[in-house]
Amino acid sequence: MNVPHYIGFDIHKKSIQYCVKTADGAIVREGRLSAERAVLVQWALTLTEPWQGAMEATLFSGWVYDTLKPYAAQLNMAHPLMMKAIGASKKKSDRIDARKIADMVRCNWLPVCYVAPAEMRELRRLLRYRNLVVRQAVRMKNKIAGLLMEVGEPYNKRRLHGKKYFDELLGNLEETPESVKHLLRLSRGVLVLFESIQMQLLQRLREEPKLRERVRRLQSIGGVGEVMALVWALEIVDPHRFSSIGQAQSYCGLTTALKSSANKEQRGPISKQRNAHLQTTLIEIAKLAPRWNPQLAALHARELERGHRNRATLAVARKLVAYLLAVDKSGQPFQVRGEAGVEAGTEAETKAVA
Secondary structure (H helix, E strand, O other): OOOOEEEEEEEOOOEEEEEEEOOOOOEEEEEEEEOOHHHHHHHHHOOOOOEEEEEEOOOOHHHHHHHHHHHOOEEEEEOHHHHHHHOOOOOOOHHHHHHHHHHHHHOOOOOEEOOOOHHHHHHHHHHHHHHHHHHHHHHHHHHHHHHHHHOOOOOOOOOOOOHHHHHHHHHOOOOOOHHHHHHHHHHHHHHHHHHHHHHHHHHHHHOOHHHHHHHHHHOOOOOOOHHHHHHHHHHHOOHHHOOOHHHHHHHOOOOEEEEEEOOEEEEEEEOOOOOHHHHHHHHHHHHHHHHOOHHHHHHHHHHHOOOOHHHHHHHHHHHHHHHHHHHHHHOOOOOEEOOOOEEOOOHHHHHHHO
């Protein structure tokens, strides 16, 4: 895009360094702004020429991106890992970083990353918070069991967190110190609160019109439940940004690192460059999905014959990604086709899954 000015932003919690350059690299203006919406809007209104800008993707970049986007001819978010590789230097400062980002924009060298629409990011924030609450609830359940084990009190593991059983158990703790009983009551109260919060968040996502039909289609895949469908929909957002199943599997953290040089290839462990939320959910679902999906059960059995349970789980997770991507792209419910048991959507997508 040919515009008069190119701007690089270096984002921090309390300040934003910017640099405005022309197409030939001359600096028009640069400076530092307070990280406040009103300040950013006032500054953007002073820009009389059309401009194209970019910033590195960080924890603080989302709201800055949303604030400045209406004033820019084009605004991009840069991939942080790629930025490190391109912009490596002995000297590093906010001013230098802003200048480098501006140069990458004007020379079209910027490693752009996908930015989901603001409304989808809002829903994704709710889902991630719900996942945090669930993890904390699990820790609290473990703590309750740990307190009972510390004082040597027997309990029924399967029924421990049921309200009726817990109340009966608490009433029968005769030799347990009062401090432990108090902690058990507090822990139970916190656990009930966590369960209430996560159910409220889940209900809020269920009622979202933009997700309802999409989640229903994804749940047509055997073994894919509501939470898995929500995680996929809100973390992937647009399935068409992946041109192949391999790209989607890599994004989900289900592929190994590859080093190739002089006609030699070396495979490493599963790459750490991934969407951690998707990876965790897919691995957990892959352990259970074969119980409800005959195709996944057959795949899991074949991989188990090779003698490695973790690789079997990983193979199921990869196949789940193929199924989810095919259903999501085609807009068709999951369907088993033919004896091979390959599924989903349009003919082209079915061949891709196969």
